[in-house]
Amino acid sequence: MIGGRHKNLIASSGKTNNVLDCEDGITVSLKEPKGMRLWEKLKYQLVEYHSLPGYLRDNEFILGYYRSEWPLKQVFLSMFSIHNETLNVWTHLIGFFLFLFLTIYTAVRAPMVVDFNSLQHLPKMIRSADLHKIHSELLNCMPSLPNMPDLLKFKNELRTSVTSLDFSSMSGWKVMELLSKCLPEQFSHANKSENHVLNGVKYEMVDVMAPLVVHPITRWPFFAFLGGAMFCLLASSTCHLLACHSQRLSYIMLRVDYAGIAALIATSFYPPVYYSFMCNPFFCFLYLGFITLLGIATIAFSLLPFFQKPEFRSYRASLFFAMGLSGVAPIIHKLILHKNQPEALQTTGYEILMGILYGLGALIYATRIPERWRPGKFDIAGHSHQLFHVLVVAGAYTHYRDGLVYLKWRDLKGC
Template sequence: MGCEGTEVVVTTDSSSCCHGCDGDKGKKGKGGGRGRLWKKMIRYQLVEYHSLPGYLKDNEFILGYYRSEWPLKQIFFSIFTLHNETLNVWTHLIGFFIFLALTIYTAMKIPKVVDFHSLQHLPDVLRMADLHKIQSELLNCLPSMPHMSDLQRVRDEVKTAFSSMDMLSSSGRHLLDLLTACLPNRFLHSNSTDISIMRTMKEDLANMIAPLLVRPISRWPFFAFLGGAMFCLLASSTCHLLSCHSRRLAYIMLRLDYAGIAALIATSFYPPVYYSFMCDPVFCNIYLGFITILGIATITVSLFPVFQNPEFRSIRAGLFFGMGLSGIVPVLHKLIAFRHRPEAVHTTGYEALMGLLYGLGALVYATRVPERWKPGKFDIAGHSHQLFHVLVVAGAYTHYHAGLVYLKWRDLEGC
């Protein structure tokens, strides 16, 4: 995110080189091959800030270790070398792979993971479920379960889970009788007390029953957020890696980077807005439409060349920060509408932490701390842009956990 201003233009003039470049071309000897090799070594040296062309001068507190107008081959290899963009590339590239793994995990596991104890919160859903189907599944699956003397405990927990359902139909009562009578009688013939086996059996029972009771809600807002996070992190990492190639490529990469920032902020609103107001389509559509339009407008403004000039650093940070602040309205609305729900408070805590991390990152980015205090001391590691990247990944990861709470809440209760 915000990869501007950390690459440079390299010239073959030895006076612009640093870090081991002495420019003594007379030492190339009689062999033309040695001379060409020496010129290549000079060309791909890292340079200092004062040697940069104007369009790459952004942070005057980072004094050295810049790349400049390198060929793409050398640029790709530079991902494994040390320069002032190395950590900028890797902090978001690692973040991209983290969110790719989370996306795969979410797609494969989350719809199937149901807490056994959460079944006690399902009376309304149970009344709408196909209880004859549940009974059939239980009759087919129960005989294959392991025998153990502690299964009485499972019987008691299941009975407790369903005991609060005062309005169960006759088929529901039959299911309850099946669970509370069949389980202990079938499996009381074993002396096994293996707790791990007991836990596995309980999880199998929960995952057998819950999919029949729970109709998972739409996942697209959650995956939209994960997609926005991956796009932002990969665009940022690519921008930091490639922008030193040429003025035109730097311009394209910066536009892509700004689009990634706006996409992350906009899609971060999708899960809280959709899952909080899924039962109130008017407010849901208003909030989703507003943040989407704001994100598109931000991307459009960022396409203007003047937007990348160093004097607009604070405006850039303020624009994206303002997008984040716009999320306060739906969050407060959620707290008021669902003030009696612990899930609303829980998710708001995650969202507040996410906002704090994003806001701190924007502040560090705009003020260029700590390198402004000791110019040249944080060229390789520890400068503001690297800290900004770490805070962005941490904020997005925090929001992922909020999304899991939303999914569990709405899967179990619906509207």
């Protein structure tokens, strides 16, 4: 007490200070900046689960460290502070920047996919090849072929290109195209024998050089997947950051988040379906149309108000899981159609791993493991939604590697 026993305490506020008038005639002056700082600290404290408004109550096993109805400025700044959504924000925000980098890298550095490991013995084979005999054979079927100096120039360029791994400016592309057109039966793998020699050039060299005649296929299905992944990751990160601001913003952001998940699953089908069935347009458009319509229907369903309620958590997970499970049909069809292609098995392995990662993430999300075992112990780190985020990024990256195999396969072999 100040100056004895108090019966009444009246606080009056001004622009410059706060004044406390006591019954005993003692006045205590508090400077406003200190009082305001104390108020700010109290106002933006983290709260416990039972203090949350109903729309923010989603996981009763996470007991504390919640932000509740903060102003937008403090909400944005909270991405650099510790609370139970910090890792949810950053796991997918880092994932977004990872896929942004992969998109730029793929567009700039990998316009054509060539297995350079198979070219390690190419310089030696070029030196041992008799280009005069190749030229003579080509002249027999195509008299308009450029003169021998051009072939010698091609030989020198090929040596330089193998050393620098840069095939973008080789004049020899035209020569290799003429080889494939002029000598189709010799370039056919079906007629290859181990000891057969084509005019002094071993088939080993032909097998290595022929794939260099690359006609890059369209990249839009691959970039559609990368776009879907980036949209999903950025939408999720933004949702976890902003949903605590108000009920209306939470309503909007949750629907954007669900739309992002549906977009990721739908666009994940595009590279496998398009590149597996690009030579079978009927099945290509059938599978692409089906998954696109399913994705649109899922997004529309997620806009319904009841869809975001906590009691529908398992239904949300099951819907997205079923959407992903629909990819089993085109994968089996691909294996039947391309059973003799090693790329079919390789891509299927990636797709199975991706499905396991996504499925495990959905299971953890729906069951809320491990926080349901020890409520309050995983509030900051290690709860189910954070594990779900990590598995989504891992699954999406696995699918990116899968897409690179498809690009290499179709670039080199076409239909």
